[in-house]
Structures are given as structure tokens and as C-alpha cells.
Amino acid sequence: MSRTLPRILLLAALLAAVLVPAAPAAPPVLAAASTQAAGGSHPCAPLDIVLLIDTTGSMEGAISNVKSEVTRLTDTIEEESAGDYRIGLIEFGVGLTVRAPFADRNADEIRDIVASLSAEGGGDGPEAWDEALVTAVETRSAAETGGNQYADFSVPWRAEAKKMIVLITDNRPAGFDDSYDVADLTRAEQVAQRAAVEDMRIATVFVPNGQHEDEARADLRQIAEYTSSTYFETAEDGSNLTDGLTLNVETCAEDSDGDGLFDVWEIEGYDFDGDGDIDVDLPAMGASPDHKDLFLQVNWMQPDGAAPCYFIFWCPTSSDGAHPPSPAALNLLTAAFASAPVVNPDGKPGVRVHIDAGPLTPAADQALRSDSAGGILPFHRDLLFPAGSTDEDRDAELVELADAWFPRERLALFTRVLYVHKIVTDETFGGVTNGLASSIPGDTVMIAGATLTGDQQNDFFEAAILMHELGHTLGLGHGGYDRLRGKPTYPSVMNYDVLYGDGLLRAGRDHVLDYSNYEIAAIDEAALDERAGLELADPDDPQAGVFRTEKIYYTCAGKDATQRSLASAPIDWNCDGDTNDRSVRASVDWKPTVQILAGRDDWATLIFSGGQRGGLASRGEPVTDEDLDIEKWLATPREYAVTGRGPGSVQTRPGTAVLRFAITNSGTKDDEYALSASVLGGWEGEATVPPLVAVAAGATVAVDVTVEIPEKADRGDTATVSLMAQSAGSDWMSASPSGTIVVGAVDEPRSSGGLRIDPERPGTGSVFTITGDGFAPGTEAIAASDDGWFAPVSGVVGADGSVTIPVTAPAAAAQGVVRILGSDAADAGDALRMAQPRVLEAEVEVVGLDARVVVTVAIILGGVALFTLVVLFATGSLRIGRRKPAAAADPVGPDEDESGA
Numbered sequence: 001m002s003r004t005l006p007r008i009l010l011l012a013a014l015l016a017a018v019l020v021p022a023a024p025a026a027p028p029v030l031a032a033a034s035t036q037a038a039g040g041s042h043p044c045a046p047l048d049i050v051l052l053i054d055t056t057g058s059m060e061g062a063i064s065n066v067k068s069e070v071t072r073l074t075d076t077i078e079e080e081s082a083g084d085y086r087i088g089l090i091e092f093g094v095g096l097t098v099r100a101p102f103a104d105r106n107a108d109e110i111r112d113i114v115a116s117l118s119a120e121g122g123g124d125g126p127e128a129w130d131e132a133l134v135t136a137v138e139t140r141s142a143a144e145t146g147g148n149q150y151a152d153f154s155v156p157w158r159a160e161a162k163k164m165i166v167l168i169t170d171n172r173p174a175g176f177d178d179s180y181d182v183a184d185l186t187r188a189e190q191v192a193q194r195a196a197v198e199d200m201r202i203a204t205v206f207v208p209n210g211q212h213e214d215e216a217r218a219d220l221r222q223i224a225e226y227t228s229s230t231y232f233e234t235a236e237d238g239s240n241l242t243d244g245l246t247l248n249v250e251t252c253a254e255d256s257d258g259d260g261l262f263d264v265w266e267i268e269g270y271d272f273d274g275d276g277d278i279d280v281d282l283p284a285m286g287a288s289p290d291h292k293d294l295f296l297q298v299n300w301m302q303p304d305g306a307a308p309c310y311f312i313f314w315c316p317t318s319s320d321g322a323h324p325p326s327p328a329a330l331n332l333l334t335a336a337f338a339s340a341p342v343v344n345p346d347g348k349p350g351v352r353v354h355i356d357a358g359p360l361t362p363a364a365d366q367a368l369r370s371d372s373a374g375g376i377l378p379f380h381r382d383l384l385f386p387a388g389s390t391d392e393d394r395d396a397e398l399v400e401l402a403d404a405w406f407p408r409e410r411l412a413l414f415t416r417v418l419y420v421h422k423i424v425t426d427e428t429f430g431g432v433t434n435g436l437a438s439s440i441p442g443d444t445v446m447i448a449g450a451t452l453t454g455d456q457q458n459d460f461f462e463a464a465i466l467m468h469e470l471g472h473t474l475g476l477g478h479g480g481y482d483r484l485r486g487k488p489t490y491p492s493v494m495n496y497d498v499l500y501g502d503g504l505l506r507a508g509r510d511h512v513l514d515y516s517n518y519e520i521a522a523i524d525e526a527a528l529d530e531r532a533g534l535e536l537a538d539p540d541d542p543q544a545g546v547f548r549t550e551k552i553y554y555t556c557a558g559k560d561a562t563q564r565s566l567a568s569a570p571i572d573w574n575c576d577g578d579t580n581d582r583s584v585r586a587s588v589d590w591k592p593t594v595q596i597l598a599g600r601d602d603w604a605t606l607i608f609s610g611g612q613r614g615g616l617a618s619r620g621e622p623v624t625d626e627d628l629d630i631e632k633w634l635a636t637p638r639e640y641a642v643t644g645r646g647p648g649s650v651q652t653r654p655g656t657a658v659l660r661f662a663i664t665n666s667g668t669k670d671d672e673y674a675l676s677a678s679v680l681g682g683w684e685g686e687a688t689v690p691p692l693v694a695v696a697a698g699a700t701v702a703v704d705v706t707v708e709i710p711e712k713a714d715r716g717d718t719a720t721v722s723l724m725a726q727s728a729g730s731d732w733m734s735a736s737p738s739g740t741i742v743v744g745a746v747d748e749p750r751s752s753g754g755l756r757i758d759p760e761r762p763g764t765g766s767v768f769t770i771t772g773d774g775f776a777p778g779t780e781a782i783a784a785s786d787d788g789w790f791a792p793v794s795g796v797v798g799a800d801g802s803v804t805i806p807v808t809a810p811a812a813a814a815q816g817v818v819r820i821l822g823s824d825a826a827d828a829g830d831a832l833r834m835a836q837p838r839v840l841e842a843e844v845e846v847v848g849l850d851a852r853v854v855v856t857v858a859i860i861l862g863g864v865a866l867f868t869l870v871v872l873f874a875t876g877s878l879r880i881g882r883r884k885p886a887a888a889a890d891p892v893g894p895d896e897d898e899s900g901a
Contacts, residue, residue, distance in 0.1 A: 043264040044252035046084035048102060048161040049077060051110075052132045053117070054169040054207075055091040060119040062168065062207045062238030069242035070114045074107035076246045086161075089113055090153060092132040094178045098142075098151035125211070126174030129167055130188035133202070133223075136165050137195045148176040162252050163200040166245060167223070170207040172216050180212075185219055192226035201229040203253040205245065207238045214481075221607065229253045230262075231609065233618035244616050256345050259292040260608030261413065262615070266293070272409035279409040285367045286354055290345040294337065294608070296470075297373050297406060298357040300324050300419035300449060302718070304379040306742040309652030315659050321648035322375050323419040323449020324360055324720055325462070326736035332463035333470075334362070336513045340603050341543060356414075359680045359720065372407045375681075375720070382424045383446070398436060399611065402444045411443075412615035415473055417466070419449040433628045435465045437472035439620035441610025445469040451630045458643045459734045461633050463513055464503065467493050471515060472623045475607030479589075480516065480600025483624075486562075486590035488554035488571075489523060489534065489599040492516040496590070497553035497562055500632045505551035505564060511732040515606075518543040520567070520599030528573045528584040533566075537599060554588040634666060640727050641667040642695075644735030651742045654711045658792070659739050661703045661723045665695040667733075673725040677705045682717035682743070689723065702780060707741065717743045755820060755842035762809045763847050771804040772820040772840040781822030783807055787814065789846075801825050813848025817841050 055063060066073075077085050086102040087110045099113045100106065131148070134140060141152040157163050173184040195202055204220035217233070224231040230253050232244035251262035266287040269278035287293045300323045309315035337351040344350075354365050358374020383401075402416040423433050423446060434452055438444035447453075447469070452462045476494045478485045485496045491504055492515045498504055504512035519537040536547055550567045556575035565571045570579035574586050587594055610620050634643070645662040665671050672694040677687035686708040695701050705723055719741045727733035755772050762768035770783050775797040783793045783805040795805040805820065824838035 042080055042082045043254070044162045044164070044249060045081045046158065046161045047077065047081035047164065047249075047252070048086050048088075048157050049164045049166065049249070050088040050090065050102075050136045052129060052136060052165060052167045052169075053089070053091050054093070054127055054129065054171075055117055055119050056093045056127055057120050058170050058209045058211075059168075059207060059238075061236075062170070062234065062241050063117055063119040065238045065241050066168070066245075067114050067117060070111055073242055073245050073249070074111055076249045078105075078107055080250050080252075081162075084161075086155075086158070088136070088153065088155075090132050090135060091117065092128050094128060094148075094174075095176065096128060096132055096135055096145070096149040098135070098149065098153045101151075101153050102155040102157075125178065126172040126180040126184070127169060128174055128176055128178070129169045130173035130184050130191070131176055133165070133167065133188055133191045133195075137191050137198070137200060145176070157198070157200075163195075163198065164248070164253055165195070165200060165202045166205065166248060166253075167202060167220070168205040168207065168241065168245075169220070170209045170211070170216070172212050172219055188219070188223055189226065192223045196227045200227060201253045202227045203229045203248040204231050205241060206231070206233045207241065208233065208236055225258055228256045228258060230255055230614070230616065231607075231618075232616040233620075240617060244618075247615050254289075256289045257292050258608065259294065259351070260610075260614035261287060261289075261293060263289040265413070270409070270413060272412075280413060281367075282413065286352060286365070288346070288352075291348060292342060292344055292351040292608070294351055294353045295368070295410075295414045296353065296355045296417050297370075297410060297414045298325055298330075298355060298360070298417045298419065299373055299377050299405060300375050300453075301377045301379045301421055302375045303649035303740060303742075306649040306651035306740070306744070309650050309657050315647060315650040315652060315657050320379060320381070320421065321454070321646055322718075322720060322738065322740040323421060323447075323453045324375060324722075324738055325357060325417075325419055325447075325466075326453060326457065326459050326738075327360055327362070327722070328459040328724065328734050328736045329462040329466060330355055330357065330360070330362065332459065332513055333467055336463075336467060340515070341517050342603050342606075370407070372410075375718070377405060377418065377420070380421065382422045383420050398446055399438050399442075399444050402438075411612045413613070415470065415613055416444045417447065418445070419447045419453060421448070422450045423448045433625050434630055435469040435628055436625055437469040437623045438611055439622055440472050440477055441475040441607040441620045442473040442623075443611030443613035445473060453738060454646065456630045456634065456643050457645065457735055457737045458633075458641070459736055460503070460511060460513070460732055461630065464493055464499055465628070467513060467515075468499055468628075469625075471602070473610055473613075475605065475610065475620070476515065476600075476602055479597075480602065481598065484589055484591060484595075484597065486553070486555055487597045487599075488552045488567075488588055489520040489597045490516060491520075491550055491552055491567070492600075492602050494602070495553070496628075497555075499628075500636055501553055501562065502636075502638060506546060507549040511730075515602030516600055517546050517603060518599075519601040520547070522596050522598040524596055525587055525589075525594035526585050528581075528586060528588070530573050530579040530581045530584060531570050533569050533571050535568075541601075543601075555590065556586070556588070638667050639669045640671055640730035640733045641665070642671070642673060642725055642727055642733050642735045644723065644725055644737030646721075646723070646737035647739040649740040649742060651744045652709065653745070654709045654713050654743065657707045657709060657741065659705045659707060659721055659741075661705060661737055661739070662700055663693060663695060663703055663723075663725050663735065664700040665697055667729075668697055669729060670694070670696050671727055671729045673727055675703065676724045677707075678722050678724075679707060679719050679741075680722070681719035683710055683713055683719055687721060693725075705739075709741065709743065713743045715744050752838075752840060753842065754840045755818065757818075757842055757844055761845050761847050764809055764813055765811050766809050767806055768809055768844075769804050769806050770818055770820060770842070771802065772822075773800075773802045774825050774840075775801050775803055775820075775838055776823040776825045777801055779823040781805070781820050783818065783820050785816060785818045787816045789814070789816065789818070797822060809846045813846055815843065815845045818844050 087106055088102050089100040091097045135153050139154050139156055141154050142149045172180045173188045174180050175184045202223055204224045206220050221231045234241045251264050254263040256263050266282050266289040269282055270280040272279040302322050303320050334353045337353045340350050342351055354368055356368035356370055356373040361369040406416050423436055434448045436446045471494045477483050479487050480490050502510040504514050506512045518541045521535045521537045548568045551564045552567045553562050572579050573584045643664045643666050647659045675689045677689040679687045688706045720738050722736055722738045725735045755770055758769045775781050777797055777799050779797050780794050781797055781803045789810040790807045793805050793807055795803045797803045819841040821839050
């Protein structure tokens, strides 16, 4: 692909300034395909091989390259067959010419024949490769073709030999009439099926020339798949054709389960450099030649700086943290592939996904774990694809970025997944996307971690985006075989309506994460019959039961709202309230014009070889995903939805750290979330978190995760702290935001004074209050003491910027400094972000018991004395300085004398 000088300079600057490792090294280059076969054995011995070569004029470039490299190819045949081989060669155009039937050890003869080949005659139209296949498979004589074949191909295949056909062409099949029709493709498919019965492999090689490319690709892939063999697409000039041929011969083009990994690799392991030693032990990693395997290596950006944690326990957030994947999202992806209706030779369904994510590698995949995976990508805020850049430019740059950071020995085996900060698709910074794939099919996926593992992180949506982008690398477009979006005939996570909705709606369940399990018959938007609903392309499809329970999304003509309907029931296409209309003209997808909307059975048509994955280095069609953003997903109302936010990257010392996370209930119903936390990376420490938090619909709450950092942690060590919030209202809704701890020296913040203490001299063990002003309203502030008098206590700042926090004084007399730490009102920002700290302090004297005893006793004694005096006086028992008054004269009674006796 040609590029202008500014584009080259931009890419060079991006690679140099953005993704340069600490110890500079030259970016690895994929080794030649011919060095990528397993060593130590001869998987293709003995060998009978037939080369079917299109020699029409449009193949001139490929023929030239085959001729110049044929020595290399025949040398490979001799080596990989241990000298026990026979080569046949048939060239074709309108007719067939048998240039060489099978003959023992005839490499020299084949070299001479190929040197004499010339590409001439014919046009850019289809050619008779279907007939060439019939002649090769059935060892057909010239007489059997009615004069359309020159010479016989009548030497039979050896029963004991490995049987291989390599078909090289640039177009569709045409029979002997030089004109394609469906009967030609049917003939080719039938002979491929017969070849499979005879254990023959048909490896197909496509040389793109701009004519019928999509159709030719599909035809040739299908022929290869019938025989569990490989499809390879060359460069436009066929310059890498010999590499593809050589690799097919080295592996005998055997891929029994059709997962893009040759059988010999999955049985013996992968010898990248051809030295006879296994470089990647695929069998130990779980690979098998009789069950489809998909290997992923996940890398993510690490932050370029960290906000310091103050006083060890208080960690204000930084906006830029690491962007690791959510383990819950990876589990959702793995489960979706494992339950897929995919046919395998071992009789078990599904695709086994194996993930190397460094410290986040799933327990079942620990054999894959490598030092090259995980958070090793240097941080860069935006990966920018300037305005005016083509899709091809983006794809090439994405692949070059990935090539610089993934081990070369894995390039033919693994899909590369990069979690970056943000993906900007034009220099106006308006086109931001959550994901990007290299090509359809391809080998590289990029995920925007700033949203999917940051401020708007949600496990289901992250898994859906990852599965969507992986689908592109596996050959899927937004409309299945095409790029049309919002097609009701395409129930797949590749469909934007499904992606932004609640996933697939199947069997009474929403939120099913899946590709399409069947093909829906095409509909014509110019004449929709509401009464008929949708139908399967194949009524006998084994997934018909799934289809009958599926709800599909569609858009009414002239209306923005997405509707839902049972796929097999009558559908109100024009949204007039009934399903009686027989001929409705309406656009029911995202494109305003009416057209034919076809379906696709995704799982039955996945393409596992793409880009460098599979070792054949074939590039697919470019991908455009500018409309892929989380805002559309968040804008779709849901009863239960949750997003999470991590604290970014913080720096602290060994000891205790409290990291602030945020949980947002973005659903329409109140919910509560079960919480758990984990620490992975430089150490596996303890993390504690409240077990449950209730959050009202639309509300956000702060959740503090306490982490114990071991004393043995060295400066520069990092660990990822993940918070898992599982919805109680919906078992599929969860969020797993993360933060990063960096161990390092932390400077204490400068204090500005200004606290008020009440009472000014609190007593030991008493409760006193600390009050400070100038904090951001609505944020949370934390009170602490230098000497650990009390555990950190938080309080919410009022509307006036003031906060009062009650604390308990220590049990012994002391003098020290207390502080309140919070967010400065001048930089309030988000209520849950405290990037600019405000620190107020005051010196406090706590009065001990020894200084209070005398005063206390005096007060008590004085009070007792005063109380006694009052009581005595009130009862008349106390007479001070008074005489008793004279008694009044009483009459003397009859029984008393004057003495009163």
C-alpha cells in the first residue's frame, strides 16, 4: 500500500514517541512463512501433490513469482516428503492442459515446465478451475472432456500418500464455456466433497485482480473448507504466493477442525524459526486438531504517572490509569464461544478461547501466561488517525503498532488485543470509537480503555464490543456478508441494534451475547409482507427452534425508535399499529434507501485465518467503526444497568491505602450490588470492601476499597485493584472497574492551616469536632491525625464548602496535628474525583486525667457542699444567727399542769 510522506512521518512519530519501550529494540518482523512449520517430523510424507495454475493474462504477476521461486517450492516438497513425492501440474484458462501427470521424484521436470509457462490470453473473467478440480480428483482423461482438455491425467493417486491439490486462480469457476453460473460452483463443491471422502486436501490460493473479488474469495474459501484445508490470499501482484504454497506443503495443508491452525502445529507445537525446536507449545496450551481453538493475547496501556497517596491511606484519583480488561468480560466472551453451535471433529460443540492476559490470565489458561502479555504498553492519551486517512491506512497502522509489541513467534497463532486509552479516528477529535479491528478477516483488535475499562465501564458492553471486533477478524461485517447496519435479518452482536440494545432477545431471555446461529431468508424493503414475518433460508436448519424464540430489532420508516418483534410472527414494518399490510415499502434498517436485506449464519461461516494469524499473511477488507460509542449504549433505557469507575493510577508506600471507586446505577430501577475486590500484579495482597451497596436509579455512590501493601513491595512495583459490582436485579449486569497502585516515595502535601477545633482542648477519650472551609461542595473529605489517634473518618462537604467531622480523642494526654483532606473548591470538577487536594491542619492538645483530677474533685466537693446547704436551709434545720421566737399562750387542758408534764 502506498503512502504519502506525511503519513509515513506521522506513523514514525507515533511509534517513536508513543509506543517506545524502556529498552529500545527494533520492531520484530514476521519471519518468512516458509520457516513457520513445525520441525522434527515430515507431516507430508509420502506426498502426491497437484498444482492447478491459472495461466490467463490476468495472472501474469503471480505466474512470474511462481516461476522465480519454484526452486524453493520444489525443494520444500522434496524435504517435507523425505524424498518420497510425485508432482502433477495442470494449467487452465478456457480449457485445460495437463503439463505433467504424476511421476516419481520429478521436481526437475516440474521446474522446467514452470519455467516455460506464460500468462496470456483470456480476460479478467472466470476460468475453468472447477473442471481442473474434476480432472485432478478423478484422474480424468482428455477424451472424457469432449476435447476441452489436452493430454490425460490418468496416473492414479497412491493410497498410502498424503494427497494434496493446490489451486491458484484470480476469479470464480466458469466451466468450459468461460462463463460463470451457479452450476459451475455446484460442480466445484461436489468434487471437493468427493475429495474429502478420499482424504484429499484442496488448498486454494486467491490472487486479487479487482474482478468479482468478494464472490471469488467466498467460493475458494468454501472449497478449501470442504476438505479441511486452507485458503490463502496473496498480494495483488502475487509476490508472496510462494510463501503460501511453501507453508501449505510444509504442513500438508491439514487443518482438520478448520480453526486456522495446522494440525501439525496443534499436535507437535510450533517451530517459528525452523531450527527443529518448538517455540510455542500449543498442545500444552490446550490446542487440539479436532476442536476449534482461538488464541488471544491481551495487552494494555499502563499510566505514565500516578497521583500520590497522602498519609498512606488517602488516595486522590488521577484521570489516567491502566486499562486492563475486565475478567468478567473475558469470561462472558469465553462462555459465548464455548456454547456456540459449531461442528467439531470430536463431536463436541463450541470454540475454545484461550487467553493470555498476563496477571489477568484466566485460571484455565495459565499455561499460556507470558511476560509479553498484560500491561506493558506505554501510555499515550490518544491514538490518532488523521482526517483524510483511508480505512486501509488505519488498518496498516494498527497492525504495525501491534507488530511492534507482540512476540514474533506468536504472530501466526494469536489474535492480538490491545486495550489503549482512546481511539480518535480523525484529527478534529470528533470521531471517537470504542473499538477497531484490523480487517475482515484480520488478526488485531484495539479496545478504547478510557471508556470500556474506565469512566463508563460495564462488563456486558465490554464483552459485546470485544466480541464484535473479534467478529470482524473472523470475517463478519456489520450486516453479515455486507456492511449494512441495523438489519432485522441479522440477529448478531455484529448488528449495531443488537450491540446497543440488550443483546439478543431469545427464548424469553434478553442480553444473550452471541453471533447469528442461522441464516434468515432475504427480504425486499420495497415489498414487505407484514403477515409473513421472517423465514429461515433453510427450513431444516437445526437452529430453527432458536429462530422461533428470537426477537429481532427493526426501525420503522421515518421513526428513530428501534422496535422489537418475534422473528417468526407477523411484523408491523410500518408501525401503523397492525400487521395486516401486504406490500409495505419501508426502510427498516439504518440506511434510508430500500434494498434487499440478507442474513448470515455467522457460526457456520467464521474465517479463522486472517492477517498473519494462520501463518498465511493474507489481509482482508478494511473496517470502519466510527459509530461505535458507549453513549449510544447508555442512552438505551434498561431496567437494570450499572457502570463503574476506577481511581486511575495512584502512588503510595507499603502499608494501608484506600482507593475510591464509583458505582453508578444507570438503570431505571433501584438496585443493590454485591461487592468484592481483588489485587493482582506485583503482589497479591488483601483488599476489603463493603459486601453490599444499595444505589437508587440514576444515582452514583462512592465505594472505598482498602488495600494492604506488603512491606516487601519494592519501589516501582505495580498492582491492579479490581472492584466487582454484581447486580442483584439482573444476573447479567455487572461492572468491574479497576485502579492501579504504584509503589514509590510520596512527598507529604503542604498544609494551609485553618481548622477549628471544638472544644479547643478536648479531654482524653472524649468526642470533639474538626471543622474546615474551602472544600468542593458535595465531595467527601477525610479527617486524620499524624499520630494515628483515630481511624480516618469521612464527612460530606456542605453547600457552603464547610465540613465538620466528629472524632474521638486518644485515651492518653497528647499533643499533635490533625488534618482534613479533601478536594479544593477551586477545582471541584466531578464530585467523585479529587485530583486537586486541599489540606487543612491544626495543632491539638488533648488534656490528660492528671491535670483534671484536682479541678474535677473541687467541682464535685463544691457542688456537694452547696447542695447540702440548700437542703438544710430549705428544711429549716439550719439556723444561723437567729433566736427561737417566744411560744404563743395556750389554754391549759384538764389533764395538763402548768409544767407541761
